[in-house]
Amino acid sequence: MEDPDAFSHPYLDIYRTATASIVQGYPDGSYHPAETVTRAQMAVYISRALAGADWMVPEPAVSPSFPDVPAEPTILGDAAAGQAAYAICVACHGARGEGNEQLGGPRLAGQSDWYLVRQLRNYQQGLRGYATADIFGKQMKPMAETLVDDKAIVDVVTYISSFR
Ligand code: HEC
16 A cells, blocks of 8 residues: 555554454555545444454354244143144134234244243233233133133143244
8 A cells, every 4th residue: 555654643553454454455555544434334344343354254144043942841731632722722823823913912932831821820810811901911811711721721832832
């Protein structure tokens, strides 16, 4: 690079960032020390500086590098009985527990089984879905009541836990 003035104040910084592969000169060998820098270019410089050099900036992951880890099962019920009980749930929660935004039915797939069991008990015991203003909760409460006992709750949640 010919154009930075070797006696100017930032010369050493220009030299360091150029040799560290953080802020390079132009392909024609010039540096243009008086050129303004955009925010986007500054982001490039900072990511290089954080990584150590241009060639050390990691490629962004194409897909997340942390695969979906299924929640550890804490219950073991009768999945076939649960499947039969789940038939009524499909309308609002989806055939694979994916949820239904229009009907306000949240995603159930992937949720911890003990949490689902507790929520179903909460609806049944009137701890959830009782308030007049809780329109969605009040729709869910009678659905939980279709599960006749604790075994029915465990069975349906065992089935829900098979969704991926
Ligand atoms: C008429 C639609 C509808 C049906 C049918 C229905 N649900 Fe729901 N369910 C909802 C709605 C809406 C909510 C969210 C309510 C709230 O905000 O409290 C919900 C919430 C839940 C929750 C709590 C989720 C959480 O993350 O806290 C569970 C568990 C659940 N439902 C299970 C079931 C099961 C099992 C069935 C079938 C026996 C069923 N639902 C049938 C509408 C429905």
